[in-house]
Amino acid sequence: MINVAVIGTGYIGKVHLDALLQMPGVQVVALADSNLEMAQVYAKRYRIERVTADYRDFLNDGSIHAVHNCTPNHLHYDINLALLRAGKEVLSEKPLALNAAQARELWQTARQHDRLTGIDFCYRYYPAVQEAAARVRAGEIGRVHSVFGAFFQDWLLYETDYNWRFEKRFSGESNTAADIGSHWMDLAQFVANSRIVEVMADLHTIHPVRKRSKGAVLTFAKQVAGQEYEEVPIELDDSGVVMVHFENGIFGTFMINQLAAGRKVTIDLQVFGTQASLAWNHEKPSILWMGQRDKANEVSIESPLLQHPETARYARLPSGHPMGYHDAIYNLFSEFYDALELRQAGKPASPNLPDFGDGYYEMAIVEAIVASHRQKRWAKVEA
Template structure:
């Protein structure tokens, strides 16, 4: 039995817990949150034997094999580094760290310790996204010509909306690009098999003054009538990036969290010499396939019609849709299989590791530099 300690009992921590109870051979034995009430609530709900408000109680526990780091960004580096030094395997939330230098140190340390690591880039684990990647690898798309995508949400569209992600001290130098952009660029690099080489970015803070509640607010929680104070926001809720993939392939990406009516619409479009692929998170079981001289197609998640490497993730009969929790579960299963197989600190595009997190921080650092300089920047 692999013994797990989880740090951070907020929104994403509960997502992790929901999936960990579905995986055989894994047991969460300790949970930590700096708000002890949240730790106790999660421990009671999931039957976890102990809880604490000090993350060191988990990292320094010799009986714990794996750490799930579900904390805000400012804690990622310290917790991940101490866990690696303690000989733990680690699955961390993204972004991997607050700075590129921190992310590089974590990747290099994971190699030195030969640790199995993971970063929760879960969107690549939807079955039809896996199918698009398999088709591209097998040449069905032809040569990639261009890439486009968006990610729109509305949970920060009012001045009364607040999140720790809007504060530099908690989150780092970027909000929406670090949060949603890291997910989207992971998707594109995984799908195409090509790495981002150049970027030019544009950021905007659309609601510069907000009302910050004096009491704790969890992710995606909307509270209107609370005691609050004025908060000056320095980070962006809008970002647009033009980029080039290897081979000088052009692409563009736009994201924002202030788009009323858009809850979490993640989309990509990949245009090739033979056909085109498009996917939108709101219709996550459908892959659009575009043609010029014959009717367009739509593949609905179905293991019988998919490449074997993608079909392994379509675990229900056709017509029984898998969702966000299942994508997270698939990532976790790959992570724990790597532990069982003694994979160590392997560098693979198939499974997101600390190297993947480091790569995403390289992209973010280049975008931030581009925004400051208003120029193209090389990665």
């Protein structure tokens, strides 16, 4: 068995736990959360014996092979670094760190210590997204020339919606570029098979002052009537639009917005080629649309039988049974643990997995977005 620990049992920590508990050959043996009471509740529910408020308690435990870091952004650097130095294989939440310098150090440390790393850019693991990427690589839409899209949410619509993501000390220099822009950019680069090299960004803060509840607020939690609030000036963006240049002359644009009423997690990606177009939307994630000029457009539904053979393994249910967010995360974790099993057996592994190198590149793009926005000019990605 591969023994795993999870740090952070907030919103995404529980999603990790749900996926890990289904994974063959893997067992979760320890949980850590500075909110010990909450971690104890989940440890009991998931029957995990070891629970601590301080992840350092298990750093030197050689029986723990891999650790998932599900803490807020400002802790990713310190915790990931400590884990790598302690010889753990690390699957981290995104963004990899608060800035590109930290992310680069993590990537270099992982390489020095020869550790397997992964970063949870989960949306690329929907079977229809893998299929889109395979079609681009097979030349089925011709040469990609442009990309369009968006990532919309509405959980921060009201001025009484508050989250740690608005504070620089927790998020770094941008909220939306790092929080949801990083997901869209990972998807776009993965499907277009090309890296973003230059950006022109316009970030906005629609509510410059928000009302923070004096009680504890959990991510995505519903507001409760009768709460007391304090006014807080907002340091970071809650929305924006970015023009991008990819390698090979591909150009594109995307909008990020956490105040788009009714759009819960709407991720839109459209990739245009010289022969055909591809479109995917997270509201109907099983579907891949292929647009053609001289014949009828095509709608494909995820299917282990009908997809490109190298992507069929991601469609884990018989055709017609839709997969979802937990399944995409399970697919990413499977890639990570399959590779780990091979490495532990002394065999080479080259997983189809976003790793700390990708996490570093994303942070370099986020920095370019912030520089472009502040200086009102195109900014090159320095990586």
